[in-house]
Amino acid sequence: MAFADEFPVQSLMYITNRPELVFTEGKGSWLTDQHGKRYLDFVQGWAVNCLGHSNPGMIEALTKQAHKIINPSPAFYNEPMIALAKLLTDHSGFDKVFFANSGAEANEGAIKLARKWGRKHKDGAYEIITMDHSFHGRTLATMSASGKAGWDTIFAPQVPGFPKAELNDLASVEALINDKTVGIMLEPVQGEGGVIPATREFMQGLRALADKHKLLFIVDEVQTGCGRCGTLFAHELSGVQPDIMTLGKGIGGGVPLSALMCTAAVASFEAGDQGGTYNGNPLMTAVGCSVIEQLTAPGFLQSVQDKGAYLREQLLALSGEFGLGGERGEGLLRALVLNRDIGPQLVEEARELQPQGLLLNAPRPNLLRFMPALNVEREEIDLMIGMLRGLLKKLA
The missing domain is CATH 3.90.1150.10 (Aspartate Aminotransferase, domain 1)
Incomplete structure (x- = not known):
């Protein structure tokens, strides 16, 4: 039997070449x-x-939670949401967590949070310096923030406000800072860009630049976070504390879950500014709790x-x-x-x-x-x- 007869894949919208x-x-x-x-x-x-x-721990968490409650609405608290938020703040230098469903959503939230902070605390500054060859997601704003070749034309026009610097070139970052700049955003290791780590010196230099110019230091840890780089978060390797961090991929261990984290001083959202139908969903956050507990187990x-x-x-x-x-x-x-x-x-x-x-x-x-x-x-x-x-x- 032909593959297409056994599996009617023609019903799926084409987005990439897949093997049979x-x-x-x-x-x-x-x-x-x-x-x-x-x-x-x-x-x-x-x-x-x-x-x-x-993973047995994830399966147990998913099954147990599915028998209790799946979706009470993000307008209400639920127990796994609260538990995972506390786990994340206990194991990081951040104070506040917003849950979403994908890394792109978390990064979109980080951009919104930075612009809101800039409006409230930096005379409406909104530009975020990002890196050439970076990858931050597939929404219009995160594609615009990304430095992936060719992405400036696919769904043009781009969302403005993302000047590009060169990874590990501190002078190229400083040259882009002006009165419209609100933050600097990067992946501690550029994954899609070719697995290129930011040097310890560059990360420390960005933190110093952000402090000097009163900017937000934002790390996209969608790929590098949750133990991937040998520490719970990759920025720990450089001994720096960012103002905003995003997590995705590993935080759910395979289920759709992501997080936007920030320090208390940066938490600027007001009622209605941010939300999402499934954000903080107890089914996903219960799995997230199992993941973080396993990652932080001794050894x-x-x-x-x-x-x-x-x-x-x-x-x-x-x-x-x-x-x-x-x-x-x-x-x-x-x-x-x-x-x-x-x-x-x-x-x-x-x-x-x-x-x-x-x-x-x-x-x-x-x-x-x-x-x-x-x-x-x-x-x-x-x-x-x-x-x-x-x-x-x-x-x-």
Whole structure:
């Protein structure tokens, strides 16, 4: 039977090319398709499934909450919403939390909050300096904030107010500051941009610049937060405290959940300024509680650091063996720099491997990005490296 006959995918709106496979089950670092073939998953929904597929703690939280209450309306408090907000503020330097459903929504909220703060405290300043090659989401405002090539024309005109600086170039940021500037926004590691970390010195310099000019320092931790970089939040690696932080992906471990966090001094929303039908939904925030509790359990983040160091060692060994361009990243968000534009080909051939496939991601043609579950086993890292080594030998 033809794939389209078995699965009438023509009813889905086209947004991207997808292979003819349907995933039916997942457990830990593995996915299974409609034919029973298993795939070692080093993408994990683009760093979403921080605890892998079918995490028992998440399943228990979801099931238990589903039997109690699913959606009382965001106009009322619910217990998981309150509990997750407290967990997040207890484990961070922030005082206030607003829950949403996606990273783009959280970033859109951060932009709105910064502009509201600028209206109240900085004579209507509204411009937010962002970085070239950055990625902040797919709403009109977050696309405008992003520095992704070509995004300035797809749905033009853009939302104004997002001048672009260069990552790790403090002078380029300072040159853009004027009386309309309200904040500086960046990813501590540019994920879609090619897994490029902001240096410790750059992050510290941005904090000093923000203090000097009375600006908001905003970190987009949608991809880097929730343990991905070996600390609960990636900005901790630089020893800085931002004014606003956004979370997504890992905070829900696979369910639609995100958060906008800020210090008490920045919390400027008034009644009616911000909202959303499913924001703070108890079903999602109950899962979020399980995720954060597991991430903050004794020894968990140290294990992420250890496995991140091990993955780095193995990727560097591959790079040396095949004359590649090295590796970079933080924790378990890492990239292997290739010596030519074979990233997409490696992704395709890795998926087609037999008897087991391998799921990889190439955000740039000359780059592979690795985003395994944070509880990935060392043996699974070895297996991935072995499979990739075989592919590199084939293409060499």
